[in-house]
Amino acid sequence: MLEFAEKSCTIIIDTSKCDSCETKACADACQKYARGLLGIDDQGRASVAHRSNEEVLRLGTECLACEFACKFRGNDAIRIEVPVSGLDEYLKKRSLA
């Protein structure tokens, strides 16, 4: 598993699914919709190992594109958590959580 934080969200990638992925669409999407933060390592897995922590924060634009690309053109390995402050409490109070 690969997990890293951008400014306000967390990206979690089940990199074991990358092995059978033929498109590597996540990295293409990152290049097209953002700043090319995400790369593919020597084993063919999604990676940010070639980036420093500072670069991860600077280059990550929270575009959500890798999650979409992986889901519809890859192996559905990426989950992005985007917390909304106060929303869970709002929904719980209304029995909607």
Add this chain to the structure above:
Amino acid sequence: MARFLEYQGKAWLAKAGMPVPKGRSASTPEEAKEAAEWIGGPVAVKGQVQAGGRGKAGIVKLVNTPDEAAQVAAEILAKTVKGLPVRQVLVEEKLNIKKEFYCSFVVNGAREARSPMLMFSTEGGMDIESVPEEKIFKVNVDPIFGLQIYDAVDLAAKAGIPDKDISKFANFLTKLSQTYQKYDCQTLEINPFIMTDKGDLVCADCKMEIDNSAVGRHPEFDIKIARDLPGEPTELDYIGWSIEETDARGTGFLMNMGYDEVSPGYIGYHPIGGGSAMMGLDALNQVGLKPANYADTSGNPVASKIYRVAKSVLTQPNIDGYLLGGFMMANQEQWHHAHAIVKVLREVLPTQKPGLPCVLLLCGNREDESLEILRTGLADLMTPEGPGRRIEIYGKEHVTDTKFIGERLLYLSKEYRAEKEALGK
């Protein structure tokens, strides 16, 4: 602007050394009585709401005893003025008024000024709009150095203040200018400030509004939301503020519009930009639908910010639909909206709101690719029995077609409501 109630503004005036009447706020008749006892003598009991015309609304009363203060406080605290409940009263000493004056510091945005401006009149105590123009004296104020004493003297003389009182007025106005600057006010209006029978100048009222952009410099104000809100912030307002508070990557605005969370005919409203928002309201108004909230995701926000706004809009209880109203050919790359909306709808519709009408109008830069993202990302939800069965996606062919968009939303929302009622929900 972050606005203070009168009693709050007066407290900050007092801390800045401005003369204000002796008084304190009360939330109950008992507290009002105690305040009147502490003050001693006749008092004024003034309802505290963010609305003008309080006297005409009957929430400002003069009384002679603490028992009377408690009685009128009970009456005032039971009232609602312009839709705003009165939750507090200010109990303060009754002033012996010799004459009332008006002054305010505002921002003069005119090209030749672009600075604070002082307006002063000897006709205080009434709406400034009803005072003849020739009786309002104005001077632009240096934004760095504030009102200079000689400008204040000049202004007071022009207004006809007697020579013996000119320095008193000039000192009052320059000190108020310093207060305006110190607190980063957008507006500081004292109407009236009065001269007592002893010749003292006192701030009898106070309307203080802080520049939203300066709120971060003033933690002492404890302002929770630096926004123009019609009343007290709701939970949705707090959620909306949390999206924007520390994230300046484009606009991700969200605020409540008075939705009671129960009534039918309300739509989760997600326009993109101010002009687009007006057209979206036209779309809703034409078919008798209403916005549950206001939102805006323009200025090229990041997708995570759009996601937060969309999710908050969509999860409002009992809405009859969701409108992504991109009634404009936006310059921003719309694919960030597309990615965010796909993510939100995939999360919300299957589990929380299956069948909710969602009319998505997305036009402008990268439109074709953006619409394709929406279609691809939502295709498996948009089957006849799927949770996205009432999703409709439109582009530039309907960019100004408010009637069409409104009618589609109305048709779908009626269908949705009938389906819910049939299921006993």
